[in-house]
Amino acid sequence: MFVFNSRISRLSLAISLCAATGAALAAEAPPAFKACAGCHKIEAGAKLMGPSLFGVYGRKAASVADFAYSDAMKASGVTWDDAHLSSFIADPKTVLPGTKMVYAGLKKPDEVLAVIEFLKSLK
Numbered sequence: 001m002f003v004f005n006s007r008i009s010r011l012s013l014a015i016s017l018c019a020a021t022g023a024a025l026a027a028e029a030p031p032a033f034k035a036c037a038g039c040h041k042i043e044a045g046a047k048l049m050g051p052s053l054f055g056v057y058g059r060k061a062a063s064v065a066d067f068a069y070s071d072a073m074k075a076s077g078v079t080w081d082d083a084h085l086s087s088f089i090a091d092p093k094t095v096l097p098g099t100k101m102v103y104a105g106l107k108k109p110d111e112v113l114a115v116i117e118f119l120k121s122l123k
């Protein structure tokens with residue numbers, strides 16, 4: 001009985017630790033950022049399928065040195081401000097034909113705004 005109980009309490013400790021970590025992350029990233037997090041890390045230098053989004057706001061497109069961007073992204077000449085981010089995030093393939101970002105786009109304007117606000121905070 002004692003063993004059984006201590007297993008349960010260890011399990012619930014583990015669960016509450018996970019819940020605490022989850023809450024900390026949720027407070028920073030808006031729910032809509034889940035659509036990006038599968039391909040983008042937010043820590044400097046960390047890449048997944050896409051480049052790290054750390055410091056992306058206000059920076060020139062394709063400027064993470066060791067990331068193999070598409071020619072389209074390299075040639076875009078874009079600086080990631082509100083206007084360029086919101087159009088690209090909403091419909092990457094139409095806005096930048098040839099992009100390697102294989103993502104349909106975030107369609108709800110309020111979610112786009114929330115994601116951009118979050119990107120601004122990554123510095």
Ligand code: HEC
Pocket residue numbers: 033035036037038039040049050051053056060061062063064068069070071072073074080085089098099100101102103106115
């Ligand atoms: C399926 C993977 C994938 C998803 C999902 C995705 N991205 Fe990307 N993203 C990429 C790739 C790959 C690139 C590089 C594109 C290129 O070189 O053409 C990229 C590039 C970018 C860039 C340009 C970065 C730079 O350094 O110039 C931004 C900004 C960006 N993504 C934001 C987002 C946001 C915000 C979301 C969520 C709404 C998102 N991405 C979802 C894969 C993804």
